[in-house]
Amino acid sequence: MHNDTGLLQEFDYETTTSYSLTVMVRNSVLPNFIETTNVTITIRDTNDNAPVFSVPGGYAITVPEAAIIQRPVGTVVATDADGGINGTVITLYSVLLSCS
Ligand SMILES: [Ca+2]
């Protein structure tokens, strides 16, 4: 919110999820006739952040040569700064080796 004008500017759900305002109206003829109310503005999240892997630079997974083909051999995890379903933690199992 702009400090001087009170106008709402760019929203960022990851920084501020809601704003609470007090709005006042005044009778222009009878200035003592004043009413105030509270307004809450809730920011709805958008999917504007990409997932990021939890280990920068890549993962190293060691697999015994007797490992069973087509079984998971490790886990990589990505997180996302977005909220709700837009920021779902993604867990992926490593690619499986296959025989040809
Ligand atoms: Ca996202």
Ligand SMILES: [Ca+2]
């Ligand atoms: Ca977001």
